[in-house]
Amino acid sequence: MPNGELNPTVYDVAARSGVSIATVSRVLRRPDEVRPETAAKVMDAVRELGYVPSASARGLAGRRTQVIGLLLPGHQEGDPVPDPGPATPPRIRDDRASAEQAAEESGTGGPVNLYYDEVIRGAEGEASEQGFALLIAAGTASHRERLVGEIAGRVDGLVVLAATLGDELLARTSTRVPVVLVADSGDEHDLDHVVVDNEQGMRALVTEVLRDAAVRDIAYIAGPEDSPDERDRRRGFDRAIDDARDDRTEFGDAADSPAVRILRGDFSVASGRRLADRLLAEAGSETESDAGSGVRLPDAIVCSNDQSALGVLQSLTAAGVDVPGRVRVSGFDGVEAGRFSTPRLSTVRQPMADLGRIAVRTLLRRLASPDAPRQRVVLPVEVLLRESAPPHV
Structure with a gap:
């Protein structure tokens, strides 16, 4: 490496790719603001050198943001929203759709949102108690990479729900900011995990x-x-x-x-x-x-x-x-x-609220101790026998 250090630095990436340090920082934080060919050159250097931005390197663009990002699986892309026209009387229609139609129209199948709502509430509560704001994002699949690029440049770390990011995008994102995975039981990523049993x-x-x-x-x-x-x-x-x-x-x-x-x-x-x-x-x-x-x-x-x-x-x-x-x-x-x-x-x-709460807590520990061993937190579950399948007596 150009400076002879054991670990590559942002200076090494800049030298290898032939750009300024500021450009490297922009590529890592906001790639959509850099020409694609320049971004590709910088990312090639990052991969060749095995460069992982440290908290101090990310600080090139400023101090800690005191913001945590929460990434959720994206919704389906719907029809475009029409431009508003002149005021018209309220429209009345028969909306007695079948439950199946209603679920399909909702895109996500309805109650799935309740799952995310509880995770969000837990994450928001813990972040607030620790003096952090929570930035929540859930883009469509076609815009996910751009969205992650924008979010990762504005937060100190990310909590990512399972199936939100593909393996390659998740790996690239985790070189930019600390990432905690929620509800992903896979071991293919060397990241902190918070899961249920x-x-x-x-x-x-x-x-x-x-x-x-x-x-x-x-x-x-x-x-x-x-x-x-x-x-x-x-x-x-x-x-x-x-x-x-x-x-x-x-x-x-x-x-x-x-x-x-x-x-x-x-x-x-x-x-x-x-x-x-x-x-x-x-x-x-x-x-x-x-x-x-x-x-x-x-x-x-x-x-x-x-x-x-x-x-x-x-x-x-x-x-x-x-x-x-x-x-x-x-x-x-x-x-x-x-x-x-x-x-x-x-x-x-x-314990959905606990998933969000403990994920934020785990992320804050990672921010405080970047080199600590990875954690895998497994939360217990509870069987609730109600009227649809009551206990056998």
Whole structure:
């Protein structure tokens, strides 16, 4: 290296790329303000040298901002907003859309926002107590890189929810500012993590559902395959099924009891409703006396998150299916909407506000001690047995 130091500095990056230190700083903090060819040259030098900006190097553009960024998965891109026209009378329309239509129109499936709301509240509270402001961002996928470039230049560190950034963008971002990952159980990133015990939570919930020997056929509505939460929850589901089969075999049941059906959803209310509609269609003319066409409704439907479970409840209720008398339904997350559904939703409650609170606390520790060992904080969960899948007595 030009200056002979063991660790590359911003001066080395400037020398390697043939630009000024100020330009290097702009590329690292606000790449959208620099010509693409210049930014590419600087980033090539950063990668070749293995340069990681320190807190003092980031201070080239000023002191600490006392601002923390919180990045959430982006919303879907909708229709353009029309320019306002002259004042017109209020429009009246029949808005009695089906729950599925309403979920699809909301883009995110509705209650998913409640999850983020609670994380945000926890993060805001902790940041405020520590004298920091919280900058919240959730851009569309097509604008995410530009958004991250803008945000990273304005904050001292970032709290990033799982699935918000791709691996490459996350790696690049973490060279600019400290990053704490929330709800991402993967170990591929050498970053601080704050997660919940998804696997044990799902295992405990399914074990409770299967305490009733009458549950001999269970459906699992999974989330997206690339979701870290889904991977852990599916593992917990599978282990609970294995446990139940071992126990039931001892009492003379078939080795494959309970039977299992797996359906792939996307964590939305709409997908839960759609998949429940499929189960209803397959069951055909089944009635509560089970006089049907051969394919029965499952005795229990376990969903990988609450949004899907709420969609399932909507579908079954609309079809006149008795929940939990005929089908037990459960979710995972503990969003507030589940407390007010009919029947109230059994679930695994994540300490969502604590996720935000402890993520901010972890980030502030990282700012104070940049070279400290990476932390992985695992928060416990709680199984809440409500009316949709009550305790077996």
